[in-house]
Amino acid sequence: MRTVAVVGASLAGLSAARSLRAQGYDGRLVVIGEEFHRPYDRPPLSKEFLAGTLGEADLGLETDDEDLGAEWLLGARAVGLDARDRAVRLADGRELRADGVVIATGAAARTLPGSAGLAGVHTLRTLDDARALRDELARGGRLVVIGGGFIGAEVASTARALGLDVTVVEAAPTPLAGPLGETMGALVSALHADHGVRLLCGVGVKGLGGEKRVDAVLLEDGRTVPADIVVVGVGARPCVEWLAGSGVDLDNGVKCGADGRTSLAGVVAVGDCANWYDPRAGLHRRVEHWTGARERPGAAVTTLLAGGAVEPGVPRPPYFWSDQYGIKIQFAGHAAGADSVTIEEGAAEDRNVLAVYRRSGRPVAVLGMNQPRLFTRLRKQLAA
Amino acid sequence: MIPACRLADLPRGEAFRLDIDPPVSVFHTDDGEVFAIDDTCTHQDASLADGWLEGCEVECPLHASKFDLRTGAVDAPPAKLPVRTHEVVLEDGMIYVRVSTDAPNLPPCVASRLAGGPA
Numbered sequence: 001m002r003t004v005a006v007v008g009a010s011l012a013g014l015s016a017a018r019s020l021r022a023q024g025y026d027g028r029l030v031v032i033g034e035e036f037h038r039p040y041d042r043p044p045l046s047k048e049f050l051a052g053t054l055g056e057a058d059l060g061l062e063t064d065d066e067d068l069g070a071e072w073l074l075g076a077r078a079v080g081l082d083a084r085d086r087a088v089r090l091a092d093g094r095e096l097r098a099d100g101v102v103i104a105t106g107a108a109a110r111t112l113p114g115s116a117g118l119a120g121v122h123t124l125r126t127l128d129d130a131r132a133l134r135d136e137l138a139r140g141g142r143l144v145v146i147g148g149g150f151i152g153a154e155v156a157s158t159a160r161a162l163g164l165d166v167t168v169v170e171a172a173p174t175p176l177a178g179p180l181g182e183t184m185g186a187l188v189s190a191l192h193a194d195h196g197v198r199l200l201c202g203v204g205v206k207g208l209g210g211e212k213r214v215d216a217v218l219l220e221d222g223r224t225v226p227a228d229i230v231v232v233g234v235g236a237r238p239c240v241e242w243l244a245g246s247g248v249d250l251d252n253g254v255k256c257g258a259d260g261r262t263s264l265a266g267v268v269a270v271g272d273c274a275n276w277y278d279p280r281a282g283l284h285r286r287v288e289h290w291t292g293a294r295e296r297p298g299a300a301v302t303t304l305l306a307g308g309a310v311e312p313g314v315p316r317p318p319y320f321w322s323d324q325y326g327i328k329i330q331f332a333g334h335a336a337g338a339d340s341v342t343i344e345e346g347a348a349e350d351r352n353v354l355a356v357y358r359r360s361g362r363p364v365a366v367l368g369m370n371q372p373r374l375f376t377r378l379r380k381q382l383a384a
Numbered sequence: 385m386i387p388a389c390r391l392a393d394l395p396r397g398e399a400f401r402l403d404i405d406p407p408v409s410v411f412h413t414d415d416g417e418v419f420a421i422d423d424t425c426t427h428q429d430a431s432l433a434d435g436w437l438e439g440c441e442v443e444c445p446l447h448a449s450k451f452d453l454r455t456g457a458v459d460a461p462p463a464k465l466p467v468r469t470h471e472v473v474l475e476d477g478m479i480y481v482r483v484s485t486d487a488p489n490l491p492p493c494v495a496s497r498l499a500g501g502p503a
Contacts (some may be wrong), residue, residue: 319448
């Protein structure tokens with residue numbers, strides 16, 4: 001293998017490039033990134049960076065003395081993959097032929113239909129998004145967050161601490177019920193009311209009010225919520241349109257084996273765009289977690305360098321964290337499929353709990369609120 | 385040298401947090417080695433003694449940065465700076481730590497707090 005192209009220059013792409021070098025690949029390495037920025041860390045974008053306590057230099061993922069010996073094509077968008085000679089086509093017409101391709105193009109924030117061109121309406125995915133939102137939040141006013149998921153909740157928390165008047169609108173009856181289940185989703189979402197943020201649940205958004213600039217969020221039940229700033233946090237879609245017609249199987253992102261292989265030889269996929277097979281569950285799961293983007297490229301690169309002849313290890317249970325209103329929320333495993341959830345340490349009213357999810361008596365997931373020590377112990381046991 | 389704890393009281397796979405300023409963690413690995421490093425992750429305020437110890441590596445309990453206990457080097461992001469390592473002395477079953485005189489790499493929020501600024 002003489003040329004490897006890593007398409008995507010965020011955490012998954014950088015981790016793949018690092019894994020290639022760490023696993024002995026010494027050929028040409030080209031990293032292609034749509035954004036102009038060097039790889040940076042996204043989790044602080046909704047928290048410390050938005051709050052102004054972390055600067056852009058703090059977000060960089062590379063260390064000062066790091067040199068992967070890679071060619072970086074930044075500000076270069078991949079628009080196609082030719083399966084025959086594994087050529088990656090770029091938007092500017094360039095074409096890069098490679099012996100191996102790592103697809104790490106991530107996901108993009110979903111938007112609200114009809115919100116394009118309306119000032120004051122934001123999504124939050126990239127550094128540029130975060131800069132724009134940070135500048136607007138600094139002016140204060142009324143913020144309405146559409147979507148009570150983790151991004152929405154973190155933005156609400158940060159904006160509240162900055163002194164804004166904040167409302168969160170969630171279409172489902174309970175926010176976070178998908179990742180955390182009903183009971184714990186309700187408990188974590190109660191943090192909003194604790195800190196003076198209004199939470200409106202079970203109501204969809206009909207549209208946005210305002211001519212050039214947003215001035216309200218219109219709800220399906222007829223209510224109108226006045227707004228100076230709106231953040232749309234309604235999830236992300238995998239960035240795989242560029243692979244249409246390439247022969248790479250697509251199904252909720254890039255359909256992958258348990259080792260990151262795709263339907264094309266010499267092509268693997270990692271990170272938010274990759275829908276890996278989970279051998280424990282017997283199904284494919286597209287996991288949009290930071291830890292997956294860091295850990296999985298190692299296995300995918302092993303697959304790529306070995307030509308696909310590897311036995312994949314059993315991955316660690318997925319882990320993610322969220323910081324809201326000064327509380328450290330941590331979750332590992334899969335809440336779906338649990339038949340019970342019990343608080344084993346702390347108390348719900350103190351917002352300080354360790355909760356274990358079980359199926360047929362066996363732990364399948366764990367949630368911590370300000371319980372990092374016990375949480376890590378249980379997370380380790382889940383992996384055993 | 386600062387006494388930490390008795391080796392017999394620190395099972396393999398466990399860590400002991402020494403409450404000095406800044407705090408230091410003593411790790412007893414599954415292979416029976418003992419290492420001491422700064423307890424505070426260099427990325428953000430988290431106690432590495434609460435982390436996931438595997439081999440000669442500890443993973444931060446919050447954001448999953450990994451550090452090599454032998455050298456303090458970063459093995460996985462988001463941390464970018466190494467943790468300080470300290471010399472461990474075992475005497476009569478007691479673990480002592482000889483604290484490094486190097487400057488620690490504390491995360492921005494902790495460093496400003498220690499300097500008397502806002503947390």
